[in-house]
Amino acid sequence: MTDRISCINPSCRRTAPREKFPDSRYIICRGCWNKLPSRIKDRWNAIKTRRRIFDRLVRKPKFTVDVRLEQWRRIDRRMTIAESALDASILHFFTAGESPAGLESFMKEIGIDR
Numbered sequence: 001m002t003d004r005i006s007c008i009n010p011s012c013r014r015t016a017p018r019e020k021f022p023d024s025r026y027i028i029c030r031g032c033w034n035k036l037p038s039r040i041k042d043r044w045n046a047i048k049t050r051r052r053i054f055d056r057l058v059r060k061p062k063f064t065v066d067v068r069l070e071q072w073r074r075i076d077r078r079m080t081i082a083e084s085a086l087d088a089s090i091l092h093f094f095t096a097g098e099s100p101a102g103l104e105s106f107m108k109e110i111g112i113d114r
């Protein structure tokens with residue numbers, strides 16, 4: 001295993017040290033971040049804010065009671081799904097240009113939308 005993690009954009013060759021981002025599968029470099037449409041950046045910021053709030057609340061003693069455990073797990077699962085969907089949409093943004101023209105609409109038409 002390498003000690004560097006790569007940028008989410010497959011055509012970008014930038015990497016970052018893993019010890020700086022131990023929980024991340026990807027980084028996004030400044031150059032690629034600037035290429036993203038504001039719709040994706042807004043979603044990113046909303047998800048990161050929500051994650052920070054969650055991480056802060058889950059440590060509060062009044063919320064760490066056992067009855068809350070299943071609720072926290074459920075919220076955590078939903079946030080993980082949202083984060084994966086965001087990763088997928090960023091990846092799609094960077095790779096969509098490489099698909100042959102017309103493939104996208106054909107896949108939508110037959111119901112295999114990425």
Ligand SMILES: [Zn+2]
Nearest residue numbers: 007012029032
């Ligand atoms: Zn990059």
